[in-house]
Amino acid sequence: MPSTPVPAFRSRVIALELDGDGAHPASWRKAHHDPQALLGGQRIRETVLAADIAGFHVSTFKDSRVVDPGSTGIAGRIDAIQRAAFAAPITRSIGLVPEAGTLFTEPFHVATQLASLDYSSLGRAGWLVTADNLAKEARSVGRTQLPEGQVASEAADVVQASRRLWDSWEDDAVIRDVATGRYLDRDKLHYADFDGERFSVKGPSIIPRPLQGQLVVFAPAELIPAVEADVALVSADTTDDLPQAAQAAASSGAPRTLVELDVILDSRGQTAEDRLAELDSYEEWTGGARYVGSTEGLVELLTTLFAAADGVRLKPAVLDVDLPELANKVLPELHRSGLVVPPLPGATLRETFGLPRPANRFAAA
Amino acid sequence: MTNHHRIAGNGQIQFGVFFQGVNHTTVWKDAQSGSQTDFESFRRVAQTAERGLFSAFFLGEGLRLREHLGKIHDLDVVGRPDAQTALAALAAITTNIGLVATQNTTYNDPADLAHRLASLDLLSGGRAAWNIVTTDNAWTGANFRRGGFLKHEYRYVRAEAFVQTAKAIWDSWADGAIAGSRNDQRWLREDAITTVERHDESFDVEITGRLPRSSQQHPVLFQAGDSPDGRDFAVRNADVIFSAHPELEDAKKFRDDIVARTLKAGRPADDVKIFPGQEFILGATAAEAEEKHQWVRSLQVGPETAIAYLEQFWGRTLTEYDPDGPLPDIDPLVDVTNPTRGNAFHGKSAKDLAAQWRADAKENGQSIRQFVAARSRLNGRGLVGSYDDIADKLAEYAHTGAVDGFNITPWIVPGGLDDIVNELVPRLQDRGVYRTEYEGTNLRENLGLRVPLTRRGSLTSTQLTESEEVA
Numbered sequence: 070m071p072s073t074p075v076p077a078f079r080s081r082v083i084a085l086e087l088d089g090d091g092a093h094p095a096s097w098r099k100a101h102h103d104p105q106a107l108l109g110g111q112r113i114r115e116t117v118l119a120a121d122i123a124g125f126h127v128s129t130f131k132d133s134r135v136v137d138p139g140s141t142g143i144a145g146r147i148d149a150i151q152r153a154a155f156a157a158p159i160t161r162s163i164g165l166v167p168e169a170g171t172l173f174t175e176p177f178h179v180a181t182q183l184a185s186l187d188y189s190s191l192g193r194a195g196w197l198v199t200a201d202n203l204a205k206e207a208r209s210v211g212r213t214q215l216p217e218g219q220v221a222s223e224a225a226d227v228v229q230a231s232r233r234l235w236d237s238w239e240d241d242a243v244i245r246d247v248a249t250g251r252y253l254d255r256d257k258l259h260y261a262d263f264d265g266e267r268f269s270v271k272g273p274s275i276i277p278r279p280l281q282g283q284l285v286v287f288a289p290a291e292l293i294p295a296v297e298a299d300v301a302l303v304s305a306d307t308t309d310d311l312p313q314a315a316q317a318a319a320s321s322g323a324p325r326t327l328v329e330l331d332v333i334l335d336s337r338g339q340t341a342e343d344r345l346a347e348l349d350s351y352e353e354w355t356g357g358a359r360y361v362g363s364t365e366g367l368v369e370l371l372t373t374l375f376a377a378a379d380g381v382r383l384k385p386a387v388l389d390v391d392l393p394e395l396a397n398k399v400l401p402e403l404h405r406s407g408l409v410v411p412p413l414p415g416a417t418l419r420e421t422f423g424l425p426r427p428a429n430r431f432a433a434a
Numbered sequence: 435m436t437n438h439h440r441i442a443g444n445g446q447i448q449f450g451v452f453f454q455g456v457n458h459t460t461v462w463k464d465a466q467s468g469s470q471t472d473f474e475s476f477r478r479v480a481q482t483a484e485r486g487l488f489s490a491f492f493l494g495e496g497l498r499l500r501e502h503l504g505k506i507h508d509l510d511v512v513g514r515p516d517a518q519t520a521l522a523a524l525a526a527i528t529t530n531i532g533l534v535a536t537q538n539t540t541y542n543d544p545a546d547l548a549h550r551l552a553s554l555d556l557l558s559g560g561r562a563a564w565n566i567v568t569t570d571n572a573w574t575g576a577n578f579r580r581g582g583f584l585k586h587e588y589r590y591v592r593a594e595a596f597v598q599t600a601k602a603i604w605d606s607w608a609d610g611a612i613a614g615s616r617n618d619q620r621w622l623r624e625d626a627i628t629t630v631e632r633h634d635e636s637f638d639v640e641i642t643g644r645l646p647r648s649s650q651q652h653p654v655l656f657q658a659g660d661s662p663d664g665r666d667f668a669v670r671n672a673d674v675i676f677s678a679h680p681e682l683e684d685a686k687k688f689r690d691d692i693v694a695r696t697l698k699a700g701r702p703a704d705d706v707k708i709f710p711g712q713e714f715i716l717g718a719t720a721a722e723a724e725e726k727h728q729w730v731r732s733l734q735v736g737p738e739t740a741i742a743y744l745e746q747f748w749g750r751t752l753t754e755y756d757p758d759g760p761l762p763d764i765d766p767l768v769d770v771t772n773p774t775r776g777n778a779f780h781g782k783s784a785k786d787l788a789a790q791w792r793a794d795a796k797e798n799g800q801s802i803r804q805f806v807a808a809r810s811r812l813n814g815r816g817l818v819g820s821y822d823d824i825a826d827k828l829a830e831y832a833h834t835g836a837v838d839g840f841n842i843t844p845w846i847v848p849g850g851l852d853d854i855v856n857e858l859v860p861r862l863q864d865r866g867v868y869r870t871e872y873e874g875t876n877l878r879e880n881l882g883l884r885v886p887l888t889r890r891g892s893l894t895s896t897q898l899t900e901s902e903e904v905a
Binding site: 097098099100103104105107108109110113114133134135136138141142143144145146147148150151152154155156157158159174175176177178181182184185186188189191205208209210211238243245247249250251252253254255258267268269270271272273275276277 | 462463467470471472473477496497498499505506508509510511512513514515516518519520522523524525526527541542543545546549550553554556557558559576577578579612613614615616617618619620621622627637638639640641642643644645646736737738739
């Protein structure tokens, strides 16, 4: 199938991180459920449905392969790809983007799992590439940390191997030709034949090409351009630094740029400052650029940031408190402004980002 | 003495469904045949199975596409999702059925696989299961970082070390590890996690478990190996055997053997459940079912499939032979059989095999197609008959206690369970041999299993299931 025309990029993108009870380490103290009720399907169902109905374009799912024994915060986390998969059949327009690691995982498994997510979500899957070079994770699989200089290239190799596996079936490889008894046209299957510095993958994939052709690949800007990504995630220490960081990333190779923003909002008569002070009294929040204040102020900040970036990824301090504020006050205001349009039910994530469905690298021109 | 009398058969039969995805028995040439990869097919089969009160929905695994004479095998259904990713999605739209993922111990790491299984178990509210398989060929290894690292004789050594490590990971969080209230000092109680260490010929790892246990404590463990080593592995480690012995007399013998091995392994006689794989071809009358049977077989083994089947043992193309004629009169090119890679057959000398088959086919008056159709039914003929006859037959299985249930392999997707759920299940319920509602909320309860082996010492007897008294 040839690449399709570029769909119109209709809207700035609002992504939402749905980890645990929120981004603040003390979020669980303000959750509307008992701590022991966090780790199950019901909690994912509630939060992702709220985000889908509110009109967020993307939900991301943090993953971590080690437990931080020093934190008083949430130490358990269900596998991110599985959380996204669980969300797939119960949502209709939100993109589902799990984190998946590259350094100590098997590329073949990761690529297959992500392609499977694209099928379950009817083309709404993405991948947030991570490359945490952690000694504990390395030891858990009988390996050692990589030399720092190899981290980005290893992540890049895993993404390349995955992209080749996703293309290893052409779109029309399943022919079901009763006359000749052939289910497949084997000429439309290709060995991925990825040969990297530290691993190789033969292929083809065990699952046909993802519905989107290629999933939308997100990566921290620091890994780009080594990693071939569609969306750069840009972080900075303060909100003032974000526009410049976004502009720098815009020329780095990824067609879309999202800025990372921690948020804590005024809610139900409590100021954001008071809420933050109380939460920080349990354990301090060490994130990145942060907005603390009213919903109106956040709309104003986002409008400014949209001049420099294609969108934002919001990390709410406490999901049960900040998500309703975002859904009821911030998103409706952004929709009214026309800068942000909710995703269309049934749209693929590539369409939401205005990215064309790519041609298959192995298909005859 | 027949050992199977030691089993207090509870007079019940359960069903599971095996959505195979890759095989030559799923009919794709009929207009009713749907997608093998669209999520809608998985939804339809799983929800139909749950409507029929099935115990389990089962997915297979193959980590490299099958090849035939050096090329991708193109005659059968192929292409399937990662098992656990598909099951995690199904967990959101089902409520009681067990979700079984086939995953191998060779091309996975315990830290990763045990975590993903625990994830599926929590997401589904205690409905996850793992069908443990091993792989040893370097050919599959070409898809993985570690390549073909494992020698054949170490396959079960690694598998056993893997399963022990996985169980240790699932046991690594203390009971009550998570805060009981939002006012507690920490979300995770201090010192609540025991680090899992293993340093032996299979693993050199230090693992911190990342999840607590589900309501069923551990994912249920299935095992399918049929060799003596495979059977011993099962009675030492597993909860359920996915067996290849569906015929009644054979099933009784298999049960006797498993009971003897189970007792020898120090477990109660009924501690390991048995679910043979089985194909059902049903009709309103016996004649209708038989007609359907012939039709299904003709679609499963078409002329190209019959020739390709022989080619994998002859090691050369045989397209000049008539599929409706006798077996090839020439000898195989290879000394040792080289079956389609990724297929689970292992051979003897190709020449002897060919000579034997030629003689068998001649004696039975079979053409290539007829021979292959009969030969490739590894599990016998399948259950073919009217709804009433098959219901009677299954009632007999229930009363002998030869099996605990059947893992049904539908011959068509996604409608292959419809007649079983609509016609057979009500007849089994009328005969009192099939559940009318789920007994529990998690898979372990619905299968009538005790708590996991490694957890028995730490719980009081009242927390064990009722079947404990049988032992």
